[in-house]
Amino acid sequence: MKTSYFKDQTALFLHTDPRSEYTGFLCERLGPLFRSARSFDYAEHAMKSGVPSTVRRVKELSAAADVIFVFKYPTDFYLPPEFFADVEAKSKVIFWHGDDEIYFENCHRYYAQTASAMVTNDYSAVFAYRKLGIPAVFFHEARDEATFRPPEGVCRDIDVSFVGNCLKGGRRRYLDLLAARGVAVQAFGRGTANGYLDQKQMANIFSRSRISLNFTRIDEPDWISAGDPLHSRIRQSKGRPVEIVMGGALCLSERAPFLGEMFDIGGEIDIFDDERELAAKVDKYLADERLRGEMALAAHRRALKHYTASESIPDVLCELEKIFAAAPARLPSLPPVFLSAGFKSREINGLTFTALALLSKGRFAAALSTAPSLFRRGLCAFAAGVWGGVTRSLKLVASRIGSAK
Numbered sequence: 001m002k003t004s005y006f007k008d009q010t011a012l013f014l015h016t017d018p019r020s021e022y023t024g025f026l027c028e029r030l031g032p033l034f035r036s037a038r039s040f041d042y043a044e045h046a047m048k049s050g051v052p053s054t055v056r057r058v059k060e061l062s063a064a065a066d067v068i069f070v071f072k073y074p075t076d077f078y079l080p081p082e083f084f085a086d087v088e089a090k091s092k093v094i095f096w097h098g099d100d101e102i103y104f105e106n107c108h109r110y111y112a113q114t115a116s117a118m119v120t121n122d123y124s125a126v127f128a129y130r131k132l133g134i135p136a137v138f139f140h141e142a143r144d145e146a147t148f149r150p151p152e153g154v155c156r157d158i159d160v161s162f163v164g165n166c167l168k169g170g171r172r173r174y175l176d177l178l179a180a181r182g183v184a185v186q187a188f189g190r191g192t193a194n195g196y197l198d199q200k201q202m203a204n205i206f207s208r209s210r211i212s213l214n215f216t217r218i219d220e221p222d223w224i225s226a227g228d229p230l231h232s233r234i235r236q237s238k239g240r241p242v243e244i245v246m247g248g249a250l251c252l253s254e255r256a257p258f259l260g261e262m263f264d265i266g267g268e269i270d271i272f273d274d275e276r277e278l279a280a281k282v283d284k285y286l287a288d289e290r291l292r293g294e295m296a297l298a299a300h301r302r303a304l305k306h307y308t309a310s311e312s313i314p315d316v317l318c319e320l321e322k323i324f325a326a327a328p329a330r331l332p333s334l335p336p337v338f339l340s341a342g343f344k345s346r347e348i349n350g351l352t353f354t355a356l357a358l359l360s361k362g363r364f365a366a367a368l369s370t371a372p373s374l375f376r377r378g379l380c381a382f383a384a385g386v387w388g389g390v391t392r393s394l395k396l397v398a399s400r401i402g403s404a405k
Contacts, residue, residue, distance in 0.1 A: 005321035010036045012065035012091075014058065016043035016073045021199065023071045026096065029142070029309045030069065033317060038065075046078040046354065050366030051373050054078050059087070067092045072111065074103040074224055077350035080376070081337050084114035092116040094320065096139075100125035101236045106224050110343050117323050119316055121238065123258035137319040140262055141239040142312040145304060147199055148246035150207035159184040159286055161209040161249070163202050164240065166191035169217030177275050183282055206247025210292060211285055213278075214240045214253035223392060224346060241269060242307045245299035250285055250292050252278070262307075268299035344377035348385020349392070356393045 011034040013027045031037035040061055046054040058079060062068055068091050070084070084093050095115045097108050100122035108125075109132065112118050118129045118136040129136035160183055166172050167190055178185045188194040188205060197205065206212055216235040225231050237256040241263065244251040251269040253259060263269045270285070272278040285292045306312060339347075351373050358367035375382055 005324070006034050006067065006317055008035050009066035010034060010064060011038070012061055012068045013037060013039040013071065014042050014068060014079075015039060015071040016041065016076055022098065025144070025309070026071070026142075026313070027069075029313050030317075033314065034067070042078055043073070043076055046076075047357065047361075048363065048366065050358065050363070050369040051078050051351065051354065052369045053366070055083060058083075062087045062091055065091050067094065070095045070111075070115075072097070074099060074107045075222070075350060077347040078354070080347070081111050081114050081339065084111065085337055092324065094119060097121075097125075098238070099236070100128075101234050102218060102225055102231065104128060106228075106342065106346065110337075110339055113337050117320055119320075122236075123261050135323040137316055137323070138261075139316055140307055140312055141242050142307060142309040143239060143242050143246060143303075145246065145308045145310070148203045148206065148243055150203075150248040154207045154248075156208055156210050156249075158186050158205065158209045160211045160213065160282060161186050161188070161205050162213040162215075163188045163197060163205055164215065165189055168219050169215050171215050171217075174213070174215070174275060174278055177279060178282060181279055183279075183286075202243065203247055206244050206249050209244075209247070209249040211252050211282060212244040212247075212249040214244065214251055216254040216256035223349070223388070241299075242303050245269065245296065245303045246307075248296055248300055250296040251299060252281055252285070263299055263302060268295055268302060270295070339377075341380065344381035345384035345388065348374055348377055348381050349388035350385075352386045352389025353392055356389065 011030065013030070015023045015027065017023060027039050038061065040058065042054050042058055045057055068087065070093065072095060087093055093114065093116050095108070095111060096119040098121055100108055100120045104122070104125050109128070112129055112132065112134045115134060118134055119139050120126060120129070120136055121139045121141060123138055126136040126138045160178060162171070162175060162185065164171070166175065166187055172191065175185055175187050186194070188197050188202070190196065214237065216237045218231065218234050218236050221228060221231045235254065235256040237253065237259050241251045241253055241259070245263070245268070253269060253271050255271045255273050259265065259269070259271065265271055270281055272281055351370065355367045355370045355374070358370060374386060377385070
């Protein structure tokens, strides 16, 4: 075992969706590295019993935990930042965040004030957290080697593949361009004729592909990040390149910051900036089997060395161990917890939406118990947040009525 620091400690995993492949996989792999571990879906509890009941229940569970990992979805506000500040005085609180590229400014950094440490898959966010005096570890992503290992003797009969959501980020335009040039490109996922693939099916596609594409433009801003036009410039790469190269295909990715921290650009994977460059590089690598194979093999070896779950997750714990061994090397989390006016209104927006959702499900006692939380940030936040939450709820109802017609 790479680290012995945590093996005698108890862990609590707080999450919002046990069906999430990402969160479920991390909890499953982290659990055996502790003496004992327990998972709790606090979002599900909140949507059954209300926010105050959830706060009490998490406090009870936290009392028995040495380390608490929080896998928080950015649009949930069931547990306020001050709650974690109180818990952090007794247990180590580690937020494990995805999507810091999108949500660091508007949400994650406020919760981070109350953390013992942060884990993020955004390389730049590591330094942003440290700038605030908050220890942070970069998580390169982790995948199950057995799932993505290509079968022996597999035939690479797909020239170019893409697996993902074709309805966002101009992806369909890129794929149509390749098809118009006569490239045999096969797409899978939302917005495609082939439809959704599970992990095993996805791994099979990568193992059959000569080249597989990765796109990095993000979705249109949601209600958390709405109003910030700079979000259209963000490029984000998650775990898809790791999955592609584990399957033995050459990864050709839209440019994103810090991809070069994971792979050697031009030596293991390659990148493109626009349609013309994508078309040129597809032609280049389809025509040069030797170069394509050498790069794919080099990337495959790197992924097996650094990005399997058995390697990268213990590596994160090792880095956390170093942080805790050096403590106290951070700013105190309490008091105070600093919250912007924008964060406060977004928090009340989220809680308003929760209260209305409880009402719609007939859980009146839970909704009534949640209502006082709407006033905890003052009159201005109440007015802006309740308006936003009610508006979002009405839009959701309207869209459901429209789709039912």
